[in-house]
Amino acid sequence: MIRAVLALLLVLATALPARAQSAAELQAIVAARLGGAGGPDLFAVERFRAMGGAVDAETGGRVAYFSARVRLTRDHDFGAWQGETLQALAVALGAGPRGIRGAKPG
Numbered sequence: 001m002i003r004a005v006l007a008l009l010l011v012l013a014t015a016l017p018a019r020a021q022s023a024a025e026l027q028a029i030v031a032a033r034l035g036g037a038g039g040p041d042l043f044a045v046e047r048f049r050a051m052g053g054a055v056d057a058e059t060g061g062r063v064a065y066f067s068a069r070v071r072l073t074r075d076h077d078f079g080a081w082q083g084e085t086l087q088a089l090a091v092a093l094g095a096g097p098r099g100i101r102g103a104k105p106g
Helices: 004-013 022-036 087-094
Strands: 042-054 062-072
Touching: 022 042, 022 062, 022 087
Parallel strands: none
Antiparallel strands: 042 062
């Protein structure tokens, strides 16, 4: 019986996800992804709030939820043929269809 309990604890311990990132670590990851999506210094994170996380059932990795207020630091045309689009920004951040709000033309 004790062997079964120990075996179960070992399986559970190895199945647990890696530790969650701190808010500062998560914010640094988001800032790096923003830089990759729009080039260096296009975006500035004004507010950031980590909102927890979960285990991704498909990959076994972690999904982090956050809320961020991001502003453009200079003019940028997201509709330009050769430029970055809002869709590229959403993909870089892992945002779902309703994940980005407040983007307005002009």
